[in-house]
Amino acid sequence: MKDLTSDLARSYDLSTKVGQVLQRRVELAQERFNERIQGAYRRHFEELWTRPISPWEIFANWQEYATDLAQRSILFWETLGQRGSNYLAHDRAGKPPVLHFDYETVLDARQRPRPVNYALLRILPPAGVTVDPLRRPYLIIDPRAGHGPGIGGFKDDSQVGVALRDGHPVYFVVFFPEPEPGQTLLDVCEAEAEFVREVRRLHPDSPKPAIVGNCQGGWAAMMLAAANPEETGPIVINGAPMSYWGGAWSEGEGDNPMRYAGGMLGGTWLASLAADLGNGVFDGANLVQNFENLNPANTFWDKYYHLFANIDTEPPRFLEFERWWGGFYLLNREEIQWIVENLFVGNQLWSGGMRGQGGKVLDLREIKVPIILFASLGDNITPPQQAFNWVADLYGSTEEIKARGQTIMGLLHQRVGHLGIFVSGKVAKKEHTQIVSVLKSIEALPPGLYGMRINETRDGDGKPAYEVELIEHRLEEVAARLNRFDRVDEKPFQAAKAVSDFNQQAYELFVRPLVQAFASEDAARLGREFHPLRFERWALSQENPWLWWLGPAAEAVKAQRQPADSGQPFRRLEGMLSELVSGSLDLFRDVRDALSEALFFQAYGNLFLTHMGAGERAGEEDRPETTDPRTLPFVREALASVAEGGFPEALARVGALLARRGTPIPLARLELKEALIGDYKDLLPDLSREAMRRIRGEQEIIVQYEPERALETLPQLLREPADRERLRTLLERLLVDPRLPQGDVTPAQEELIGRIRTLLEGHTATNTKPRNGLRL
Numbered sequence: 001m002k003d004l005t006s007d008l009a010r011s012y013d014l015s016t017k018v019g020q021v022l023q024r025r026v027e028l029a030q031e032r033f034n035e036r037i038q039g040a041y042r043r044h045f046e047e048l049w050t051r052p053i054s055p056w057e058i059f060a061n062w063q064e065y066a067t068d069l070a071q072r073s074i075l076f077w078e079t080l081g082q083r084g085s086n087y088l089a090h091d092r093a094g095k096p097p098v099l100h101f102d103y104e105t106v107l108d109a110r111q112r113p114r115p116v117n118y119a120l121l122r123i124l125p126p127a128g129v130t131v132d133p134l135r136r137p138y139l140i141i142d143p144r145a146g147h148g149p150g151i152g153g154f155k156d157d158s159q160v161g162v163a164l165r166d167g168h169p170v171y172f173v174v175f176f177p178e179p180e181p182g183q184t185l186l187d188v189c190e191a192e193a194e195f196v197r198e199v200r201r202l203h204p205d206s207p208k209p210a211i212v213g214n215c216q217g218g219w220a221a222m223m224l225a226a227a228n229p230e231e232t233g234p235i236v237i238n239g240a241p242m243s244y245w246g247g248a249w250s251e252g253e254g255d256n257p258m259r260y261a262g263g264m265l266g267g268t269w270l271a272s273l274a275a276d277l278g279n280g281v282f283d284g285a286n287l288v289q290n291f292e293n294l295n296p297a298n299t300f301w302d303k304y305y306h307l308f309a310n311i312d313t314e315p316p317r318f319l320e321f322e323r324w325w326g327g328f329y330l331l332n333r334e335e336i337q338w339i340v341e342n343l344f345v346g347n348q349l350w351s352g353g354m355r356g357q358g359g360k361v362l363d364l365r366e367i368k369v370p371i372i373l374f375a376s377l378g379d380n381i382t383p384p385q386q387a388f389n390w391v392a393d394l395y396g397s398t399e400e401i402k403a404r405g406q407t408i409m410g411l412l413h414q415r416v417g418h419l420g421i422f423v424s425g426k427v428a429k430k431e432h433t434q435i436v437s438v439l440k441s442i443e444a445l446p447p448g449l450y451g452m453r454i455n456e457t458r459d460g461d462g463k464p465a466y467e468v469e470l471i472e473h474r475l476e477e478v479a480a481r482l483n484r485f486d487r488v489d490e491k492p493f494q495a496a497k498a499v500s501d502f503n504q505q506a507y508e509l510f511v512r513p514l515v516q517a518f519a520s521e522d523a524a525r526l527g528r529e530f531h532p533l534r535f536e537r538w539a540l541s542q543e544n545p546w547l548w549w550l551g552p553a554a555e556a557v558k559a560q561r562q563p564a565d566s567g568q569p570f571r572r573l574e575g576m577l578s579e580l581v582s583g584s585l586d587l588f589r590d591v592r593d594a595l596s597e598a599l600f601f602q603a604y605g606n607l608f609l610t611h612m613g614a615g616e617r618a619g620e621e622d623r624p625e626t627t628d629p630r631t632l633p634f635v636r637e638a639l640a641s642v643a644e645g646g647f648p649e650a651l652a653r654v655g656a657l658l659a660r661r662g663t664p665i666p667l668a669r670l671e672l673k674e675a676l677i678g679d680y681k682d683l684l685p686d687l688s689r690e691a692m693r694r695i696r697g698e699q700e701i702i703v704q705y706e707p708e709r710a711l712e713t714l715p716q717l718l719r720e721p722a723d724r725e726r727l728r729t730l731l732e733r734l735l736v737d738p739r740l741p742q743g744d745v746t747p748a749q750e751e752l753i754g755r756i757r758t759l760l761e762g763h764t765a766t767n768t769k770p771r772n773g774l775r776l
Helices: 002-044 046-050 055-092 159-165 185-202 216-227 258-264 269-277 285-293 296-309 315-325 333-344 384-395 398-403 425-439 475-482 492-518 521-529 532-538 550-559 569-612 614-618 633-640 647-658 667-679 689-705 707-712 721-736 747-767
Strands: 103-108 118-123 138-141 170-175 210-214 235-238 281-283 330-332 371-376 407-413 448-458 464-473
Touching: 002 569, 055 296, 055 315, 055 532, 055 550, 055 569, 103 185, 118 185, 138 159, 138 185, 138 216, 159 170, 159 425, 170 185, 185 216, 185 333, 210 216, 216 235, 258 333, 258 492, 258 569, 269 281, 269 333, 269 492, 269 521, 281 285, 281 333, 281 521, 285 296, 285 532, 296 315, 296 569, 330 333, 371 384, 371 425, 384 398, 384 407, 384 475, 398 448, 398 475, 398 633, 398 689, 407 425, 425 448, 425 464, 425 667, 448 475, 464 475, 464 667, 492 569, 521 532, 633 689, 647 689, 647 707, 647 721, 647 747, 689 707, 707 747, 721 747
Parallel strands: 138 170, 138 210, 210 235, 235 371, 371 407, 407 448
Antiparallel strands: 103 118, 118 170, 281 330, 448 464
């Protein structure tokens, strides 16, 4: 009876909180709508009433506007007809990648023993761009999210363009419109591993290739690196939902409607139904349509009105984007089911719940190379919580990141949307360019969690210039800042997964046999052709015989174009009406998403509380409020080995002792460090970068918690006179190196250097005395 009363009380509290958040969200949506309409009135219409307007002036303005309106209408529909024709031409050509750059095929995975519809392309540098084959190659993996490949090289200012202009060889992973029969995501992962090995074979004297994964391509990049930790270089994942249950659920934080979609649809069974209706093939146009439904104002009005209002200049940009956005690709039933079960609903990428070929568990902690995470606060598909939370889930503490020798760097944009992360020219010139600059020397960075800050300045010509600083953070602080409620809002997703598993089994047992019995290839092809996203393109193409007159009419309009000025009264009224339509659609979206969020937590939150949360609640009273970092196993192991090791450990400890803490690290300093590593290679340990980062991480922990013991036991790591002389020589050379400014050494560092010298000299004097008949 007590448990029932407690559950009812918790359910009441949850319902009250959900209702309060819903009410607040609806009020904020209404406030935004009112502010937008009032602003539109002030911008477009208010000043028209500051002076009287004569009837003749109204008539003249109307005549001018009517002519312009009619001409823009014809040119608008002619542009949509051109979009449809481009769509058909692209479809008949086999939907080739929409890359801005020329390329050649290196490997076609359709020829593998287990074929998949993927290929490796080499990007050919454009005229005036020189690529150095000895520099680190870049391998870019595009998302397979319903549309075709090419977003990472969609324009000159793109990830591909940035890397090429910096002199790097660039390779691109593309996929073909139709999957190979029976291919799975694990088969794809194996093919991509082969691509990496081929890139390494083509560049044997270069550093390991950097892997860049966009959105869902980020999953592929991380799975690839986890399954092949010795093959890949640094990993960059942009807008990748690594922890799909994460998001924001509080006032002022915005909402993330995509994370509720799986629960609101009852789980994975609908994806299975769609694939079965497609005769074993899932239509990627459904994924694109889900994306478009997130922003109905843009999908149904804004992008078309922007084209209509700027019809004399906008068509080339509109058609270029639609060329990529309008190519719809297919996935196998096995692929889409694996994606939704393991990632969208199961959220198993970081947890070790997935296995590669041969049954090997994919453990992301096996990745030994630096990882850069790029996300945006304006992204309502992959919010920062989904991009970053997996780090806290996987490592648990800052100390574990250091002990494992891992370097993780986060870059957060303040406002750009999901697509803008990949296609925005401004983002390419700023963020992606600086990511490339950091990757040159990121492997010289000590292990830990860092944030990248890009400071904008101006060069001598007044053009934008950027300076990068790296700031070390503690994982615990970042996780708390991103997740204000200790991620309690993720608990109901466990219930959603359980419901999804039940529905999936029920569908497979009772419904799938019937659906598959009536499915056919002809019906599946017909359903795909009449999908709304395809239909709206080919039905309005210039090949439609009912639109034969549109082309000649558009040519006549262009010859006699009479545009009205944007400040014309009726153009202003048109702009205000457009804002009213767009604002109304935004209001609908905000209320819809708020209701979806409330229903999700009301349903699955109560289900979790009453059926799944008892065990967790029972242990809440016994759970310690805080954990002393010294009790963590990685800290205990590191401190226990304070007097163990040799020259590599001693060098890493000296570096940790002399490191400046709490201050930003300019990129220039990191680049200088990389140069010094090359110049003093003969005095450094002959170990891999990964091994040295792991050792540095352990020494960072020792120095952080026992700085005095770390200093006192330093001579014990240098028992060999040659090692002591080697370290002393390295320090002396660095202190007089002209590239290191003399004023760059702080008084605290000078004192430490003096103590290190004294310890080493004293240890040398002690060990040179006869001891048991031996001279050490």
